[in-house]
Amino acid sequence: MPDISPNAVIALIVEHQIVETDVPLTPESDLFASGLDSLAMMQLMLHLERQFGVRISPGEMTRNHFASATVLARWLSHPNRSAT
Amino acid sequence: MTLEADVIIAGGGSAGLAAALASARGGARTLLLERQTKLGGMGTNALVHTFCGLFHPDVSLPWAWLNAGIPVEIGQAMMERTGQSAPDLMGKVYVLRQHPSLYAQIADELCAAESNLTILTGSEWTDLHRDGNRWQLDIMTRGAKRQLKGKALVDTTGDATGARLLNPEWCQQTESARLYRPAYICAFHGMTGTHDDGWRLQIGAMIVRAIRDGKLPPEAMGAGFRDSPFAGETFLTVDLEAGQGEWDPFDPVKRARVEREGREVALALWSFLRAEHADFKNCPPPMLPTKAGIRETARYIGDYVITGDDLGLSRRFEDEVALAGWPMEKRENARGPKFRFFDEPKPGGIPARCLFRQDVPGLYFAGRCLSADHEALASLRVMGTCMATGEAAGKLAVDFASRC
Ligand SMILES: Cc1cc2nc3c(=O)[nH]c(=O)nc-3n(C[C@H](O)[C@H](O)[C@H](O)COP(=O)(O)OP(=O)(O)OC[C@H]3O[C@@H](n4cnc5c(N)ncnc54)[C@H](O)[C@@H]3O)c2cc1C
Numbered sequence: 001m002p003d004i005s006p007n008a009v010i011a012l013i014v015e016h017q018i019v020e021t022d023v024p025l026t027p028e029s030d031l032f033a034s035g036l037d038s039l040a041m042m043q044l045m046l047h048l049e050r051q052f053g054v055r056i057s058p059g060e061m062t063r064n065h066f067a068s069a070t071v072l073a074r075w076l077s078h079p080n081r082s083a084t
Numbered sequence: 085m086t087l088e089a090d091v092i093i094a095g096g097g098s099a100g101l102a103a104a105l106a107s108a109r110g111g112a113r114t115l116l117l118e119r120q121t122k123l124g125g126m127g128t129n130a131l132v133h134t135f136c137g138l139f140h141p142d143v144s145l146p147w148a149w150l151n152a153g154i155p156v157e158i159g160q161a162m163m164e165r166t167g168q169s170a171p172d173l174m175g176k177v178y179v180l181r182q183h184p185s186l187y188a189q190i191a192d193e194l195c196a197a198e199s200n201l202t203i204l205t206g207s208e209w210t211d212l213h214r215d216g217n218r219w220q221l222d223i224m225t226r227g228a229k230r231q232l233k234g235k236a237l238v239d240t241t242g243d244a245t246g247a248r249l250l251n252p253e254w255c256q257q258t259e260s261a262r263l264y265r266p267a268y269i270c271a272f273h274g275m276t277g278t279h280d281d282g283w284r285l286q287i288g289a290m291i292v293r294a295i296r297d298g299k300l301p302p303e304a305m306g307a308g309f310r311d312s313p314f315a316g317e318t319f320l321t322v323d324l325e326a327g328q329g330e331w332d333p334f335d336p337v338k339r340a341r342v343e344r345e346g347r348e349v350a351l352a353l354w355s356f357l358r359a360e361h362a363d364f365k366n367c368p369p370p371m372l373p374t375k376a377g378i379r380e381t382a383r384y385i386g387d388y389v390i391t392g393d394d395l396g397l398s399r400r401f402e403d404e405v406a407l408a409g410w411p412m413e414k415r416e417n418a419r420g421p422k423f424r425f426f427d428e429p430k431p432g433g434i435p436a437r438c439l440f441r442q443d444v445p446g447l448y449f450a451g452r453c454l455s456a457d458h459e460a461l462a463s464l465r466v467m468g469t470c471m472a473t474g475e476a477a478g479k480l481a482v483d484f485a486s487r488c
Contacts, residue, residue: 020422038281039308039323039420042288046296046305058289062282 004052004077006069012051013069018044027070032063041066052076085230089115089202090485091478092221092234094209097125098467099451099474100240101191102154106478107238108201112485115232116195117223118205120374123191125242125451127467128184130377131269133312133319135159137468139171139178141409142429147171147178150409150431151472158471161190166313176425177411181313182467204232209241212249217488219446235446235488236481240474242452243333244382254441257382258458261329264379264415267306268346270370272318272354277363279311279318290360291353300356303349306418320370321377322349323418333381346376379415380461383453388437392459395432396424404433405476408469412462424459434464439477446484450477 006027013019019035036044044066045056054076065075075081091107093100096118104116122128127135138159140148147170149156163169165186171178195203204223207230211222219237223230239246247255257263277283291307294300306323325331326342333339350370357364392412409431412424426432438455440448449455450473452465463469 017419035423037420038284038288039306041285042292042305043419045289046292049292049296056289058286058293061285061289063285 004073006073009048009069009073012047013044016043016047018047025069028068031066031068031072036066048076087115087202087204087230087232089113089232089234091115091236091238091481092117092219092232093238093240093478094221094245095125095239095241095451096120096123096191096203096205097240097242097451098127098470099242099477100125100238101194102158102471102474103238103240103450103478103481104201105154105194105198106475107482108198110479110482112200112482114198114201115234116201116203117207117209117221117232118203119208121205122188122374123195123203123205124184124187126377127182128188128191129374131184131271131319131373132377132467133182133184133269133310135162135180135182135468136177136466137408137410137463137470137472138180139409139468141177141411141426141431143173143176143178144429150407150468153472154475155468155471157194158190159468162186165190168313181310183313209245212246214250217446235485237447238474238477238481239384239447239449239453240451240477242378242381244384244449244453246447246449247384248382254444255382255384255453258380260331262416262458263331263333264462265323265331265418266326266333266342266379267321267323267377268342268350268373269319269321269377270350270372271312272320272364272367272370273316274366274368275316275318275363276366279309279363284309287357287361290357294356294360300352301349303345303418304353307349307353320350320353322346322353323415323420324376325418328417333378342376347372379465380458381453383461384441384449384455386438386441386449386455388435388455390434390438390456390460390464392424392457392462395460395463396427398426398428398430398432400433401435403436405436405439406434406469406472407431408434408463410463410466410469412459414459414462424462434469434473436476436480439473439480446481446488448477448481450474
C-alpha cells in the first residue's frame with residue numbers, strides 16, 4: 001500500500017491547479033469549501049491514480065473520501081482498501 | 085428595400101429580447117434583428133439551461149428577485165411553465181433551471197404582444213454606417229440585402245459587432261489564452277434514475293477511468309450533467325479547451341473545429357454511457373444544439389469599464405441601472421470554474437456609463453458585450469443580468485430616440 005501524506009495530496013492539488021484559493025490549503029482545509037466540484041474531483045482522481053499508482057473505483061468517488069487532504073491521504077493509504 | 089424605426093436592437097439573445105421589449109413598451113417603433121431563427125440567444129440555440137443572476141446573492145436569506153421588471157417577468161413565466169415554485173440553492177447561489185424550448189416560446193409570446201415591435205430573424209447584420217443622424221445597418225437574409233435605419237441602435241450581439249464594423253477602438257478583447265472557454269451542450273432523453281451530486285461524481289469517475297483506458301477522448305474530461313426540470317431529460321455540458329492559446333471565436337476554421345469536437349465528445353459519451361450505465365440504457369442519440377456555447381468574444385469600452393474589484397466590493401453607483409449578484413465564474417480552461425465571490429453577499433451596481441459612450445450618441449450596448457473588464461464579465465454575462473442590462477439599454481435608447 002502506498003504511504004501518501006496529506007502534504008503530498010496538497011502538492012498535487014496545487015501543482016495541477018485543481019482548486020485555486022486565496023488562502024493556502026492546509027491538511028484540514030475543507031476541499032469542497034475551497035472550490036472542489038465534480039469536474040475538479042475528476043481531475044484530482046486522475047492525478048492521484050497517476051502519481052500514487054492507486055485505483056479509485058467509481059463507487060468510491062464520494063464526498064466523504066474527498067473531504068480534506070488528511071481524510072483523502074488516510075483513506076488512500078489504508079491497508080484494507082482494495083488495490084484494484 | 086429599407087426598413088425604418090426609432091430603435092434598432094441588433095441581436096435577439098437575453099439582452100436583446102429585454103431591450104426590444106423595453107423599447108417597444110416605451111413607445112418606440114422597434115426592430116429586433118436576429119441571425120438565428122429563435123430568440124433567446126445562448127439560452128435557446130446553445131441549450132444553456134439555467135438562469136443565473138436573477139436572484140439576490142445572500143443565500144442566508146429566503147430567495148428574492150434582484151432586478152425588477154423584465155427579468156422577473158421572464159423568470160416567473162419560466163417557473164410557471166416548468167412547474168418550479170422556487171429556484172434551486174446550489175452551494176452559495178440561487179439558480180433557476182430553465183428550458184430552452186420554453187424560453188423560445190416565452191420570447192415569442194412576449195414579443196407578439198407588442199404592436200410597436202417587428203422581429204426580423206434569419207438575418208445577419210453585415211455592415212454599419214452613419215447616415216446624417218441615423219444609424220444604417222446592412223443586413224443579409226438568404227442572399228437578399230436590405231438596410232435598416234434607426235435613430236438609436238442597441239448592440240446586443242454579444243460580440244460588439246457595431247464597434248468591430250465601424251470603429252474597433254470602441255471595443256476590446258481578452259487575449260486567446262485567457263478567453264473564457266467555449267462549451268458544448270446537448271440534451272439526453274429517455275434517462276432513468278435520480279441524478280444528485282453523488283451520481284455526478286460516480287459518472288465522473290467512470291469517465292476518468294474510460295479516458296485512462298482509451299475508451300473516451302481526453303476532451304470528455306470536461307463533461308458535466310444536470311437534470312432538466314422535466315423527467316427523463318438531462319443536459320450534458322462539455323467544457324472545451326478549444327486549442328487553449330489558439331482559440332479565436334472569430335475564426336471560422338476554429339469555430340468549425342470546436343463544433344466538430346463538441347459533437348464528437350457528446351456522441352462518444354452517449355455510446356459509452358449507454359453501454360456502461362443503466363440510467364442511459366434507453367437513450368436515443370442526444371439532441372444537439374444549434375451551436376456551441378461561446379462564453380467570451382469582444383466587448384465595448386464605454387464611459388466606464390466596470391471591474392472585478394467593483395463587483396467584489398459590491399460597489400454602488402449614482403447612475404446604476406441594474407444590479408449584479410452572480411459571483412465571478414471564471415472559466416479560462418476546461419478544468420471547471422474558479423469562483424470569485426463578492427466579499428459580502430450584497431449586490432453590486434452596474435452604472436449606465438457601461439452601456440454607452442458619450443462620443444457616439446445614440447449607440448447603446450448591453451448583455452455580454454457591455455463595458456466590463458475580463459473578470460467582471462465572468463459575473464455580468466449570465467442571462468439574468470443580461471436581461472437587466474438589456475432592459476436598461478432599451479430604455480436609454482427610447483429616451484434618446486424621443487429627443488431626436
Ligand atoms: C457554455 C455556456 C454555459 C453558460 N451557462 C450559463 C448559465 O448556466 N446561466 C446563465 O445565466 N448564463 C450562462 N451562460 C452565459 C449566457 O448564456 C450568455 O452570456 C448570455 O446568453 C449572453 O446573452 P446576450 O444576449 O448578451 O448574448 P447571446 O445570448 O449570445 O445573444 C446574442 C444574439 O445575437 C445574435 N447575433 C450575433 N451577431 C449577429 C449578427 N451579426 N447579426 C444578427 N444577429 C446576431 C446571436 O445569434 C444571438 O442570438 C453560459 C454561456 C455558455 C457559453
